[in-house]
Amino acid sequence: xxxxxxxxxxxxxxxxxxxxxxxxxxxxxxxxxxxxxxxxxxxxxxxxxxxxxxxxxxxxxxxxxxxxxxxxxxxxxxxxxxxxxxxxxxxxxxxxxxxxxxxxxxxxxxxxxxxxx
Numbered sequence: 001x002x003x004x005x006x007x008x009x010x011x012x013x014x015x016x017x018x019x020x021x022x023x024x025x026x027x028x029x030x031x032x033x034x035x036x037x038x039x040x041x042x043x044x045x046x047x048x049x050x051x052x053x054x055x056x057x058x059x060x061x062x063x064x065x066x067x068x069x070x071x072x073x074x075x076x077x078x079x080x081x082x083x084x085x086x087x088x089x090x091x092x093x094x095x096x097x098x099x100x101x102x103x104x105x106x107x108x109x110x111x112x113x114x115x116x117x
Contacts, residue, residue, distance in 0.1 A: 010094060014046055014101040026110045035106035042105045046098030047091075054087050061086060 018025070025038055061083060 010046070010049070011097040011101065014042065014098050015104070017045070018042060018101045018105045021105075022108050025105050025108045026112065029108060030110035038106050038108075039102040042102035043095070043098050046094050046102075050091060050094040054090055057090065058083055058087060 028038060029035075062078075065079070
């Protein structure tokens with residue numbers, strides 16, 4: 001999967017989650033939650049998703065590296081620099097794609113969210 005598609009997918013999922021939870025976020029803001037706290041909550045949710053996905057992805061990467069070790073010259077199946085770079089890249093993509101939905105979550109107007117529905 002190419003990184004642009006991963007970013008758009010994760011961004012879309014998080015933006016949808018923020019939209020669906022606007023009433024809850026408005027209630028939290030009305031009860032005194034700071035914008036920083038709401039932002040951390042949304043970012044934490046994204047990082048939990050990445051926390052499950054990174055180990056699974058690294059496990060698949062190791063398995064595929066062992067299967068294709070004869071096809072790729074000069075790269076060993078236990079190339080830890082590649083694994084670390086992959087994990088850091090996914091983490092960075094997660095933070096970048098979660099930042100805008102987290103910022104939008106802090107801008108939910110408590111009155112409007114409580115009046116909705």
